[in-house]
Amino acid sequence: MPFALLLPALLGLAFLLLPLVALLVRAPWHSLPEQLTSPEVWQALRLSLVCATAATALSLVIGVPLAWLLARTDFPGRGLVRALVTLPLVLPPVVGGVALLLALGRNGVVGQWLDSWFGITLPFTTTGVILAETFVAMPFLVISVEGTLRAADPRYEEAATTLGASRFTAFRRVTLPLIAPGIAAGAVLAWARALGEFGATITFAGNFPGRTQTMPLAVYLALQSDPEAAIALSLVLLAVSIAVLAGLRDRWMTAS
Amino acid sequence: MSNTEDVMDETEDVMDETEDVMDETEDVMDETEDVMDEGLDARLVVDRGPFRLDVSLTAAPSDVVALLGPNGAGKTTALRALAGLVPLTDGHLRLDGRELDRTPPESRPVGVVFQDYLLFPHLTALDNVAFGPRCHGATKAEARAQAAGWLERMGLADHAGAKPRRLSGGQAQRVALARALATHPRLLLLDEPLAALDARTRLEVRAQLRRHLADFEAVAVLVTHDPLDAMVLADRLIVVEHGEVVQEGTPSDIARHPRTDYIAQLVGLNLYRGHADGHTVRLDAGPALTTTELLSGPAFVAFPPSAVTLHRERPTGASARNLWRCEVAGLETHGDQIRADLTGELPLAADLTTVAAAELDLRPGAPVWATVKAAQTHAYPA
Numbered sequence: 001m002p003f004a005l006l007l008p009a010l011l012g013l014a015f016l017l018l019p020l021v022a023l024l025v026r027a028p029w030h031s032l033p034e035q036l037t038s039p040e041v042w043q044a045l046r047l048s049l050v051c052a053t054a055a056t057a058l059s060l061v062i063g064v065p066l067a068w069l070l071a072r073t074d075f076p077g078r079g080l081v082r083a084l085v086t087l088p089l090v091l092p093p094v095v096g097g098v099a100l101l102l103a104l105g106r107n108g109v110v111g112q113w114l115d116s117w118f119g120i121t122l123p124f125t126t127t128g129v130i131l132a133e134t135f136v137a138m139p140f141l142v143i144s145v146e147g148t149l150r151a152a153d154p155r156y157e158e159a160a161t162t163l164g165a166s167r168f169t170a171f172r173r174v175t176l177p178l179i180a181p182g183i184a185a186g187a188v189l190a191w192a193r194a195l196g197e198f199g200a201t202i203t204f205a206g207n208f209p210g211r212t213q214t215m216p217l218a219v220y221l222a223l224q225s226d227p228e229a230a231i232a233l234s235l236v237l238l239a240v241s242i243a244v245l246a247g248l249r250d251r252w253m254t255a256s
Numbered sequence: 257m258s259n260t261e262d263v264m265d266e267t268e269d270v271m272d273e274t275e276d277v278m279d280e281t282e283d284v285m286d287e288t289e290d291v292m293d294e295g296l297d298a299r300l301v302v303d304r305g306p307f308r309l310d311v312s313l314t315a316a317p318s319d320v321v322a323l324l325g326p327n328g329a330g331k332t333t334a335l336r337a338l339a340g341l342v343p344l345t346d347g348h349l350r351l352d353g354r355e356l357d358r359t360p361p362e363s364r365p366v367g368v369v370f371q372d373y374l375l376f377p378h379l380t381a382l383d384n385v386a387f388g389p390r391c392h393g394a395t396k397a398e399a400r401a402q403a404a405g406w407l408e409r410m411g412l413a414d415h416a417g418a419k420p421r422r423l424s425g426g427q428a429q430r431v432a433l434a435r436a437l438a439t440h441p442r443l444l445l446l447d448e449p450l451a452a453l454d455a456r457t458r459l460e461v462r463a464q465l466r467r468h469l470a471d472f473e474a475v476a477v478l479v480t481h482d483p484l485d486a487m488v489l490a491d492r493l494i495v496v497e498h499g500e501v502v503q504e505g506t507p508s509d510i511a512r513h514p515r516t517d518y519i520a521q522l523v524g525l526n527l528y529r530g531h532a533d534g535h536t537v538r539l540d541a542g543p544a545l546t547t548t549e550l551l552s553g554p555a556f557v558a559f560p561p562s563a564v565t566l567h568r569e570r571p572t573g574a575s576a577r578n579l580w581r582c583e584v585a586g587l588e589t590h591g592d593q594i595r596a597d598l599t600g601e602l603p604l605a606a607d608l609t610t611v612a613a614a615e616l617d618l619r620p621g622a623p624v625w626a627t628v629k630a631a632q633t634h635a636y637p638a
Contacts, residue, residue, distance in 0.1 A: 160391075162364075163436075164439055
């Protein structure tokens with residue numbers, strides 16, 4: 001094994017693991033039960049779970065059909081659409097939050113009509129959190145589901161139509177069950193991304209405890225006033241991340 | 257022989273016209289102009305880039321028609337066009353008098369058995385078969401009851417709860433057939449129904465499939481590149497090459513009167529095309545052949561490889577008029593015989609016993625004389 005490769009490799013590994021180790025080392029283990037049972041933590045955790053789950057559900061409802069459109073149909077500009085769908089993956093989340101404000105804010109392109117016609121206000125609400133998280137997380141789901149759809153044999157859909165199934169029935173009763181593992185993986189990925197969302201959320205939804213203050217926002221705020229609480233909150237998010245990774249291990253960790 | 261058949265065909269045609277019976281005769285080879293109100297009447301034209309499929313086929317209920325042809329001939333495209341999975345560029349498609357050209361696949365009374373069956377992997381055998389009835393409006397319980405009946409008929413009652421991956425090739429084939437039949441199609445399409453099976457299962461499944469097709473009361477069209485499958489399963493063959501029908505007829509007719517090299521090779525005959533004048537057929541490229549039939553005009557001459565006799569020296573007796581100087585191009589075992597591929601004046605295949613091959617000291621490159629008795633050739637108009 002060449003030393004010139006081994007050394008940077010080990011350095012890289014240490015670099016990735018050291019912060020996590022530090023988090024565990026510095027964790028206020030004796031005051032941890034107390035920290036984690038405080039109402040503020042529970043409030044933030046509950047809001048995070050609710051919003052991330054709602055964002056995942058929303059991503060499934062509109063993201064799976066979008067993935068189907070990208071994978072199974074051919075229309076002019078499909079490549080461009082696909083690129084635009086994946087844009088939030090690389091876009092700084094803060095920019096996403098600003099863009100959402102300009103679109104759905106009270107004076108936004110669409111937001112002003114929502115406000116004046118229906119009296120709906122999205123920014124700085126829990127719904128706003130869900131929308132911001134969906135904006136950032138849905139591309140993960142779309143990409144994952146699209147890949148699975150492309151790998152799935154479209155002739156099963158043909159077989160279903162020769163048996164009398166409409167295209168939608170074929171999708172619902174044949175394609176959807178066939179790509180269920182891909183959808184599940186994409187949903188978990190999107191959920192994890194939504195749970196950790198910070199930039200777009202704080203920009204579009206603000207930081208109101210109980211309403212829009214999710215875990216990552218709480219961590220950031222606590223770090224300035226109560227570092228021990230920040231570490232405790234971080235540990236919770238780390239635990240959730242590890243659980244997600246464990247849930248997906250069959251899919252990614254056996255890729256060797 | 258062929259003359260008698262022609263006469264018989266004509267008599268049948270006359271009977272058809274007078275008594276107006278069309279579908280009871282076994283070989284409905286008629287080219288009647290009037291629209292059939294039962295069965296299939298189609299002209300399938302599909303353009304795919306440089307490839308053009310243009311195939312006409314008609315069939316009466318309970319007919320089994322095989323589209324036979326080499327890979328890439330357009331057989332599967334024809335089948336997909338019949339199922340509505342590929343749009344027709346031109347032509348028409350009538351089934352039991354109903355126009356289907358523009359009917360989407362889910363609304364066509366057509367059942368398909370796909371080449372690799374395409375059983376839904378997440379559903380049990382029972383639910384695979386129940387899928388069609390469900391889509392046609394049956395309740396879950398009704399659909400399952402019907403499906404159970406079909407599996408019973410296929411001898412698969414014990415496997416109703418099995419997922420497709422746990423079925424053997426032969427079982428999967430029968431589930432696929434049951435699934436296609438469960439929607440009571442008026443046209444059953446089978447794409448290479450036996451291709452996915454190993455040699456042993458194939459024999460058994462072929463026999464079963466033949467029985468099921470014999471029981472089927474509507475039109476069945478199957479696509480295959482295997483002449484044996486086609487001849488065992490179908491009442492009528494349509495040979496497709498390069499997107500066109502090159503020959504059509506009963507299996508025995510096609511086996512005896514091949515009209516293209518592809519078919520001649522399939523049925524194992526040496527085939528030549530030429531111009532007949534009396535008992536002589538002068539080949540388009542090569543020597544003349546003496547035959548027993550009296551013909552004039554463009555003609556085919558066919559003879560089996562077993563009719564060829566090989567000699568190392570030029571045979572002295574003048575009896576054999578069909579005598580050519582050839583060279584051995586290749587040798588291969590063919591059953592318990594040796595098949596010699598010959599080039600030279602007349603390229604041909606010859607069968608001889610292993611002993612004869614050894615006595616003649618045949619090897620690639622060896623010069624030989626080949627003779628064929630006129631009585632063993634068969635000439636027919638082109």
